[in-house]
Amino acid sequence: MSQLSTRTCQLFSDYHTHPQGHRVQRYTQTLLQPWTDSARKLGLTDIAFTDHDRYHTGIDFDEIDRLLERNLDVKIRTGIELDNDPIHSAAGRNWIEKHWEKLDFVLGSVHFLQCADQMFDSVPDGAAQFEGRDIDAINADYFRRVREIATTGLIDCLAHLDLIKIHGHRPSVKIDTLVNETLDFIRARNLAIELSTAGWRKPVNELYPSDRIIELAIEKGIPFTIASDAHSHVQLGDNFQRLAEKMSILGIREVCVYEKHKCRSVMIRDS
Ligand SMILES: [Zn+2]
């Protein structure tokens, strides 16, 4: 390996975090402060809170303002993760429209396929949704739903773009064919995609998205955010050293940060 490919960079942002975890928990200083403490400890200076839209009632903008005042050295972005939940996301979309001006950043996700009451990415239970099914058809359906989310006009960035691989099911067709149209959609709408280390914690054990999708995104000029999808403050910046190595190898030298939905590209420094 050449010296160049082993040189890594200092990652400074994490744009996918869930302070509420998997239930409604009202934003308070007690809930949020550990996240900024963790960020500081890790050398992260720019983080976005992106709780699931189904827990929007827990989000309190005044509490985030108070947190900002108490932590001037860490930029904290107010965000949310909008998905395609057939039961809750209509209310989530309304909430986002209503609070659009107050939000810095909205992630778009697909967590639901045919089954209205179970996320396909539940581990291990969601794997049952793939049993005996045509994996190519599931993939095509999944990316169609991603394009649907991308066209809502309510998102800034796509989360875990190839989440459909989570349980290790692989399509038989070339990934280029599957994702090209979706990546063109994303580019045409000036959206970003995230590089998410969460995939390394899942059965597939692979970064979201795959190297090939990242290469295609680079060719099309799609910007990237970086993300851990932490559901606890101890998961913040999870596996970022490994991510930094991967980004060096793929030649990614810039990441996107957001303020009031405006994307700004920032060069990353060598560590
Ligand atoms: Zn998600």
Ligand SMILES: [Zn+2]
């Ligand atoms: Zn998430």
